[in-house]
Amino acid sequence: MRAPLLKWALAVPAGAFLVVFLAWPLFGVVTEAFSDGGSAFGRLTADPVFWHGLVGSAVLGTLAPAVSTAVGLAVALHIARLSPTARTALLTVIAVPLSFSGLVVAYGFILVFGRSGFVTMLLADLGADPAVVGGLIYTPAGLAIAYCYYLIPRAVLVIFPVVANFETEQLQAARALGASRFRAFRDILLPQVAPACLVAFALCAAVALGAYGTALALSGTQIAILPMVLYSKISDSGSDLPAAAAMSIVLIALACTVMAIAELVRPRVRSAA
Amino acid sequence: MSGKELRLQGCAKTYPDGTRALSPVDLRVDAGEIVVLLGPSGCGKTTLLRMVAGLDRPDEGGRVLLDGRDVTALPIEKRGVGMVFQSYALFPHMSVAGNIGYGLRVQGWSRKRRDERVAELLATARLEEFAGRRVDQLSGGQRQRVALARALAPGSGMILLDEPLTALDAGLREGLRAEIAAMIKAQGATALYVTHDQAEALTLGDRLVVMDKGRIAQVGAPRDVYYRPQSDYVAGFFGPVNRLSGRVEHGVFTTASGTLPVPGRPDGETVLAFRPEAAIVGQDGGLAFRVTNALFEGSRQRLDLEGPAGERLVAHAPGIRPYSPGDTVTIGIDPDGLLAPAGGADAVN
Numbered sequence: 001m002r003a004p005l006l007k008w009a010l011a012v013p014a015g016a017f018l019v020v021f022l023a024w025p026l027f028g029v030v031t032e033a034f035s036d037g038g039s040a041f042g043r044l045t046a047d048p049v050f051w052h053g054l055v056g057s058a059v060l061g062t063l064a065p066a067v068s069t070a071v072g073l074a075v076a077l078h079i080a081r082l083s084p085t086a087r088t089a090l091l092t093v094i095a096v097p098l099s100f101s102g103l104v105v106a107y108g109f110i111l112v113f114g115r116s117g118f119v120t121m122l123l124a125d126l127g128a129d130p131a132v133v134g135g136l137i138y139t140p141a142g143l144a145i146a147y148c149y150y151l152i153p154r155a156v157l158v159i160f161p162v163v164a165n166f167e168t169e170q171l172q173a174a175r176a177l178g179a180s181r182f183r184a185f186r187d188i189l190l191p192q193v194a195p196a197c198l199v200a201f202a203l204c205a206a207v208a209l210g211a212y213g214t215a216l217a218l219s220g221t222q223i224a225i226l227p228m229v230l231y232s233k234i235s236d237s238g239s240d241l242p243a244a245a246a247m248s249i250v251l252i253a254l255a256c257t258v259m260a261i262a263e264l265v266r267p268r269v270r271s272a273a
Numbered sequence: 274m275s276g277k278e279l280r281l282q283g284c285a286k287t288y289p290d291g292t293r294a295l296s297p298v299d300l301r302v303d304a305g306e307i308v309v310l311l312g313p314s315g316c317g318k319t320t321l322l323r324m325v326a327g328l329d330r331p332d333e334g335g336r337v338l339l340d341g342r343d344v345t346a347l348p349i350e351k352r353g354v355g356m357v358f359q360s361y362a363l364f365p366h367m368s369v370a371g372n373i374g375y376g377l378r379v380q381g382w383s384r385k386r387r388d389e390r391v392a393e394l395l396a397t398a399r400l401e402e403f404a405g406r407r408v409d410q411l412s413g414g415q416r417q418r419v420a421l422a423r424a425l426a427p428g429s430g431m432i433l434l435d436e437p438l439t440a441l442d443a444g445l446r447e448g449l450r451a452e453i454a455a456m457i458k459a460q461g462a463t464a465l466y467v468t469h470d471q472a473e474a475l476t477l478g479d480r481l482v483v484m485d486k487g488r489i490a491q492v493g494a495p496r497d498v499y500y501r502p503q504s505d506y507v508a509g510f511f512g513p514v515n516r517l518s519g520r521v522e523h524g525v526f527t528t529a530s531g532t533l534p535v536p537g538r539p540d541g542e543t544v545l546a547f548r549p550e551a552a553i554v555g556q557d558g559g560l561a562f563r564v565t566n567a568l569f570e571g572s573r574q575r576l577d578l579e580g581p582a583g584e585r586l587v588a589h590a591p592g593i594r595p596y597s598p599g600d601t602v603t604i605g606i607d608p609d610g611l612l613a614p615a616g617g618a619d620a621v622n
Binding site (some may be wrong): 007167169170172173174177178179181182183184187188191192236 | 326328348349350353354355356358360362363364365366375376379380420423424426427433511
């Protein structure tokens with residue numbers, strides 16, 4: 001029997017990777033966080049910068065995935081109505097932003113929406129204060145919109161297969177029974193794509209919570225979100241590694257909670273009604 | 274609850290690219306009647322159904338009337354027609370009862386009336402014990418009964434069925450035919466039923482509309498279209514038709530292979546047209562034919578026959594007595610089985 005041996009052999013490279021690059025560092029982070037008897041957590045909770053970061057991350061981690069999921073659902077519904085050729089083409093184009101570096105995206109945003117950006121200047125001509133408009137992308141909410149740029153493709157890729165497999169006759173059957181277009185959409189389609197939307201939301205939230213490249217390029221460590229606070233704890237002169245490790249654990253816990261909630265709610269959404 | 278009367282006046286359908294899916298059609302379906310639209314794919318039967326549903330609009334000038342009311346401009350949700358699809362189109366996130374009651378909920382029935390009506394339809398569909406089940410726990414036949422019950426529930430009086438049995442196994446299909454017709458009749462609904470299956474159409478329909486390339490080829494009761502086809506196309510659609518040419522003199526038909534009495538047939542050159550099952554294989558004093566091929570199908574066998582002048586026939590014989598190629602058989606024709614189209618035998622040619 002060579003098959004079982006082969007089965008394990010196939011799992012070895014990935015397993016080694018997991019141990020060396022995930023489990024080990026993670027273990028290091030946890031040890032570091034508790035290295036001074038847990039006092040790192042005390043310093044963290046006493047630090048107003050941490051709390052600002054937490055609020056910022058909460059805004060970012062809710063707004064960005066919410067917008068991305070809503071836009072992603074609309075895009076998925078649109079693509080599902082296209083011819084197969086147009087579908088394939090559009091799905092390819094949509095996936096392109098996923099391969100761009102967050103830094104490139106950030107630079108583009110500064111050129112267009114920054115303090116002397118194209119759109120900012122245009123709005124200034126119309127009477128808007130360029131300092132306010134140009135400052136928007138440096139806030140967590142503004143950053144959320146910037147994040148949507150590469151979160152929307154993720155949402156589309158998660159939601160589209162479910163929408164594509166949806167049987168449109170169900171909507172016709174509902175309408176034949178007297179339901180308006182909107183009512184049929186709300187009663188029949190929405191409950192069936194809701195689990196996929198939830199998964200998309202959770203995935204986008206987890207990415208939005210952890211991403212920092214775009215934020216760093218946009219505003220340095222000025223913006224109050226957890227990854228930036230964490231970054232400053234490591235890189236700035238007054239580095240506090242145990243506190244940084246403690247914050248890492250908070251960040252990981254947040255992302256895990258979001259994913260867990262999605263997994264827990266998912267089966268309930270399916271069997272509802 | 275009573276069925277609606279449906280009338281189509283000059284309903285044609287031309288697609289934007291100029292293809293004509295349907296030539297102008299006039300059709301009347303009486304209240305409580307089951308009319309089957311029958312034809313091969315691309316004959317326009319589904320287009321016609323979608324027009325009645327409100328999913329397609331007829332070309333300028335066409336009108337759809339339900340109980341005399343012009344509904345041509347109304348969207349599907351305002352027409353009051355139930356739909357049943359080949360794919361069932363059940364709502365997977367609702368229970369069986371939830372599916373059946375959905376239309377009642379949308380139309381604002383009270384909780385009590387809704388429950389009563391759902392219970393009534395569950396009984397009609399013999400699905401009482403499945404009320405709380407999810408639809409993916411049902412068999413194909415059960416699913417289609419749920420779909421029909423759901424379409425019938427609001428009592429709109431008009432049901433449109435688009436190939437509802439095509440996705441099912443052959444054995445299941447036959448049993449369900451009678452059951453579907455019974456459910457529709459029990460609710461007194463008018464039904465327009467699309468299929469390409471002749472046997473299904475003949476069993477279910479009060480009347481059949483045989484369609485060909487966007488036109489109505491013939492409308493009539495099942496026996497009429499089967500035994501009195503008005504064209505080659507309609508005759509051939511229900512299976513092979515035999516044709517024997519010969520001469521009638523004093524009630525006797527003479528052809529190359531022999532003579533047959535044909536009482537009442539006028540003298541002169543004629544063609545006898547009949548279906549394989551109207552041939553009486555082994556009749557004394559019949560026409561002499563040679564068996565070229567015999568296909569045993571169980572309860573019956575299909576014989577391919579050739580006459581002395583090269584004329585070919587197809588005949589059905591009981592399965593019990595074996596025939597082999599080369600055998601000689603005598604053939605009679607059941608006089609009631611002679612196809613007598615309205616335009617005379619010539620119309621069959």
